[in-house]
Amino acid sequence: MWLEILLTSVLGFAIYWFIYRDKEETLPLEDGWWGPGTRSAAREDDSIRPFKVETSDEEIHDLHQRIDKFRFTPPLEDSCFHYGFNSNYLKKVISYWRNGFDWKKQVEILNRYPHFKTKIEGLDIHFIHVKPPQLPAGRTPKPLLMVHGWPGSFYEFYKIIPLLTDPKNHGLSDEHVFEVICPSIPGYGFSEPSSKREFNSVATARIFYKLMLRLGFQEFYIQGGDWGSLICTNMAQLVPSHVKGLHLNMALVLSNLSTLTLLLGRRFGRFLGLTERDVELLYPVKEKVLYSLMRESGYMHIQCTKPDTVGSALNDSPVGLAAYILEKFSTWTSREFRYLEDGGLERKFSLDDLLTNVMLYWTTGTIVSSQRFYKENLGQGWRTQKHERMKVYVPTGFFAFPSELLHAPEKWVRFKYPKLISYSYMVRGGHFAAFKEPELLAHDIRKFLSVLERQ
Amino acid sequence: MWPEILLTSVLGFAIYWFISWDKEETLPLEDGWWGPGTRSAAREDDSIRPFKVETSDEEIHDLHQRIDKFRFTPPLEDSCFHYGFNSNYLKKVISYWRNGFDWKKQVEILNRYPHFKTKIEGLDIHFIHVKPPQLPAGRTPKPLLMVHGWPGSFYEFYKIIPLLTDPKNHGLSDEHVFEVICPSIPGYGFSEASSKKGFNSVATARIFYKLMLRLGFQEFYIQGGDWGSLICTNMAQLVPSHVKGLHLNMALVLSNLSTLTLLLGRRFGRFLGLTERDVELLYPVKEKVLYSLMRESGYMHIQCTKPDTVGSALNDSPVGLAAYILKKFSTWTNTEFRYLEDGGLERKFSLDDLLTNVMLYWTTGTIISSQRFYKENLGQGWRTQKHERMKVYVPTGFSAFPFELLHTPEKWVRFKYPKLISYSYMVRGGHFAALEEPELLAHDIRKFLSVLERQ
Numbered sequence: 001m002w003l004e005i006l007l008t009s010v011l012g013f014a015i016y017w018f019i020y021r022d023k024e025e026t027l028p029l030e031d032g033w034w035g036p037g038t039r040s041a042a043r044e045d046d047s048i049r050p051f052k053v054e055t056s057d058e059e060i061h062d063l064h065q066r067i068d069k070f071r072f073t074p075p076l077e078d079s080c081f082h083y084g085f086n087s088n089y090l091k092k093v094i095s096y097w098r099n100g101f102d103w104k105k106q107v108e109i110l111n112r113y114p115h116f117k118t119k120i121e122g123l124d125i126h127f128i129h130v131k132p133p134q135l136p137a138g139r140t141p142k143p144l145l146m147v148h149g150w151p152g153s154f155y156e157f158y159k160i161i162p163l164l165t166d167p168k169n170h171g172l173s174d175e176h177v178f179e180v181i182c183p184s185i186p187g188y189g190f191s192e193p194s195s196k197r198e199f200n201s202v203a204t205a206r207i208f209y210k211l212m213l214r215l216g217f218q219e220f221y222i223q224g225g226d227w228g229s230l231i232c233t234n235m236a237q238l239v240p241s242h243v244k245g246l247h248l249n250m251a252l253v254l255s256n257l258s259t260l261t262l263l264l265g266r267r268f269g270r271f272l273g274l275t276e277r278d279v280e281l282l283y284p285v286k287e288k289v290l291y292s293l294m295r296e297s298g299y300m301h302i303q304c305t306k307p308d309t310v311g312s313a314l315n316d317s318p319v320g321l322a323a324y325i326l327e328k329f330s331t332w333t334s335r336e337f338r339y340l341e342d343g344g345l346e347r348k349f350s351l352d353d354l355l356t357n358v359m360l361y362w363t364t365g366t367i368v369s370s371q372r373f374y375k376e377n378l379g380q381g382w383r384t385q386k387h388e389r390m391k392v393y394v395p396t397g398f399f400a401f402p403s404e405l406l407h408a409p410e411k412w413v414r415f416k417y418p419k420l421i422s423y424s425y426m427v428r429g430g431h432f433a434a435f436k437e438p439e440l441l442a443h444d445i446r447k448f449l450s451v452l453e454r455q
Numbered sequence: 456m457w458p459e460i461l462l463t464s465v466l467g468f469a470i471y472w473f474i475s476w477d478k479e480e481t482l483p484l485e486d487g488w489w490g491p492g493t494r495s496a497a498r499e500d501d502s503i504r505p506f507k508v509e510t511s512d513e514e515i516h517d518l519h520q521r522i523d524k525f526r527f528t529p530p531l532e533d534s535c536f537h538y539g540f541n542s543n544y545l546k547k548v549i550s551y552w553r554n555g556f557d558w559k560k561q562v563e564i565l566n567r568y569p570h571f572k573t574k575i576e577g578l579d580i581h582f583i584h585v586k587p588p589q590l591p592a593g594r595t596p597k598p599l600l601m602v603h604g605w606p607g608s609f610y611e612f613y614k615i616i617p618l619l620t621d622p623k624n625h626g627l628s629d630e631h632v633f634e635v636i637c638p639s640i641p642g643y644g645f646s647e648a649s650s651k652k653g654f655n656s657v658a659t660a661r662i663f664y665k666l667m668l669r670l671g672f673q674e675f676y677i678q679g680g681d682w683g684s685l686i687c688t689n690m691a692q693l694v695p696s697h698v699k700g701l702h703l704n705m706a707l708v709l710s711n712l713s714t715l716t717l718l719l720g721r722r723f724g725r726f727l728g729l730t731e732r733d734v735e736l737l738y739p740v741k742e743k744v745l746y747s748l749m750r751e752s753g754y755m756h757i758q759c760t761k762p763d764t765v766g767s768a769l770n771d772s773p774v775g776l777a778a779y780i781l782k783k784f785s786t787w788t789n790t791e792f793r794y795l796e797d798g799g800l801e802r803k804f805s806l807d808d809l810l811t812n813v814m815l816y817w818t819t820g821t822i823i824s825s826q827r828f829y830k831e832n833l834g835q836g837w838r839t840q841k842h843e844r845m846k847v848y849v850p851t852g853f854s855a856f857p858f859e860l861l862h863t864p865e866k867w868v869r870f871k872y873p874k875l876i877s878y879s880y881m882v883r884g885g886h887f888a889a890l891e892e893p894e895l896l897a898h899d900i901r902k903f904l905s906v907l908e909r910q
Contacts, residue, residue, distance in 0.1 A: 036532075062524070066524070066771075069517070069521070069771070070767075070771050071770050071771055071820050072767075073763070073766065073767070073770055073820060073823040073824065074650070075763060076649070076650065076651065076652045076827065077491075077650055077651055077652070078652065079652055079763075083761065083762055083763040083827060083830060084760075084761035084762055084763030084764030084765070084766070084767075085761075085763055085764045085767065086763070087763060087767065090767065194531070195529070195531065195532055196531065196532055197531045197532070197533065197534060294756075294760070295760050296760070297756070298753070298756040298757030298758070298759065298760040298761055298765075299757055299761070299764075299765075301749075301752070301753040301756040301757065302753030302754055302756065302757045302765075303753070304753065305539075305749070305750050305751070305753040306538065306539035306540075306753055306754070306782065307538055307539055308528070308530065308534075308538040308539030308540055308541070308542060308778075309539030309540045309754075309778055309779055309782045310539070310753075310754075310757075310765060310779065311528065311539070312527075312528070312539075312540065312542065312545065312772070312774060312775045312778045312779075313768040313769045313771075313772040313774075313775020313776060313778070313779060314768045314775070315526050315528055315775075316521075316524070316525050316526055316768070316771070316772035316774055316775050317767070317768040317771035317772040317775065319767060319768075319771055320767045320768020320769070320770075320771050320772065320775075321768060323763075323764055323767040323768070324764055324765065324767075324768060327761065327764045365526050365528060368528040369528065372531065372538060375538060
């Protein structure tokens, strides 16, 4: 019905937009100011201040009270996770959250890495900065910026950081030793949200670039998935001379003719540059591409159009927030998890990690601002943004996880990132790569660096 | 990006589905049982029991506590209702809800009409049944079933009922005097929710048909908008010999070639049967049809796919629930209201009426079950349901309200409802016609009856 008119009515627009490509090579580096009210004439404070995550008995007590008052609705019989987060399983998660989960202990874990805040473009930007504990003499660590997405946070990188900063103690060679910077996207967790409209991925990219400069890095590597992938891509488009290498575990490279070729069927797949593995991951198109996307993009649709509406309930109900966020950790890890009564959540993640991530949204009250990012980036119309039509000219590495929401074959990635020098099919894993498969991701980042340095 | 693959990938499917229509004339009347667990062998209790809406100090106290603990997120500067329900205005609504709104008084108002419950297909069905207070001698009232939609309720009809059951006391002739039955859709308000999957509009239509039989009516008239429109349409498809007349204020008749002709532009509109008024309401297509639908259908998309996920927060946060529901009362009454700081809500509705409607979802905890209806009806794929491809062969009347989400020209309505005998362009009003413009709607229902009786 309504979906149909949408589909047919924009056919003309879609084809036109699809094949129109910009010629430029860099995105213009503009400027912005996102704080509340009008900008003061005084020079902005650019100091880097240490920051500690804190909590209080009050905060925990309020959470417990709200959990105790939650009103459950029984799921439909035999519905597993097909209607969303099954409330029978939700009860178990909530029970642990209420009785077993120790937020004070988790806060200590969060504080194990040094946190900082610094003001850029009117916003207080939060980040962690982890240096290697040991280095061979005369070596400098490679600066690596890692950017999270939604509904994730800087916390997703906690398991992979040691593999990158301290490889020797984790069974890896010290050929590549990094110092890792993980910022929070403004409006997510401890980074101040924008007060102004139109705060999008390009603005974020510019702010993170300024952050790296402020930390003393003229050249650096960047890594990201989900929004992190787009933000890092934008950084590479804004200041390619500063980005030594770009590594992604997700790429939104669907806007080219190759995508249309999907419809021609798997037989033609080979002729059009798809490998056997690509074909496995993309066909049958109806199920793996079409239905999958339609089924999983409801949250995106509502966040692109009415973030404040759905967000207000989520910011008032911690259980509702947990259900909303954790559903993504289930389905985006493996779409088959919908068929399980418990959504397969604890197969890949510990409840402590999952709930810590949820707490970062809950205690900071940033769910609404995090959702507005969707509207600012995707709610302006299709392919209206300059960066969507521009290619990326820095050395790029890509990591294809099998359960990622939509598989991106090498051919498609190369279309947007012509300097793709490393493409790997991972044996397992889904959307939250850093969280779930830190060893595999670390291994691929290092592999990418090796290929890059050999050139 | 993602919206693009969707669009292009299903082109073929869309056109095929669009133009295929079934030849059959009636929908098969099957049967169902939706209660919890397995059906018992005992004969179902089919008595009609009087019912009274009740509340308690406890209920009101719990509501107040939750309202007091709501955590507001400041809106972006100058965003009005473009990002959803503006939280500055939400504060005002909540303040009234907390301090001015008198739920006990509203419950008395609700109880002014007689309520009943009766078990059908395993579910306790709630309805109000209002008989005319006075009738000329020898006359029998015309039975009229009126069905609400989402996020509405039987309460939407409270202002129009007197105009239909007691026209003489409201300045109308007694040519048409009705007795009105307004049921609650199972899963909405006081009607028990289904425990089984698959409970859709056809099942609801069948249950309401059985309700009318149980009340002693072999023939009757039916009226509806939103889901009510679909349910009444299904009734007319299931048991056309029992439906004397069908009146709608909304019609989902987009699946025909005429719709594609929209793209040809307004010049051709006339040749294709569109009137000047139609052209006014439908063009420019990009803004009035395409963008409008994309912008307003996020809620539909998420409810069609993950109703339980978004619902759990809504059932835990009354303020969040109010924002979610009242947003619709703003934008679906007039899309231009997005540009207003207060969403134009109080221009057409009183806060008492709006909040009473919200309370019906809150006190019964039925938001999730109400949202599941979307998945059961629309989440099974496009045009996979038999009734979508079948026409309707009972005398039909249609009121076209100017601010309805999508205008449906007479030509399109007649395509699905070949026995359309009355089509009216209403001078004002939007989606919630019965609540917003009861006189106009009552007038058109009576006009439809006049035309019908003259035949």
